[in-house]
Amino acid sequence: MKGLICGHGKTCPVASAVTVELGGATLVVKGVPAGICDNCGEAYVDEEIARQRPSTADEAQKAGVQVDVREFVATIS
């Protein structure tokens, strides 16, 4: 898979931390499967995984969480 932004380089799979900011709450999800471009260093998170982020952040916001750090748990079957 080529870099989507620079159009060069290759992405290699890594587990990265994704930060989501929503309504004043900051949610850090560790161990998210992602690809890092070896040319520009841009990180790509799988679309299916990216779709899960808002609901997770929403849940934290409802609970009144300011900063939440959690491990990514795959919910894709």
Ligand SMILES: [Zn+2]
């Ligand atoms: Zn790139």
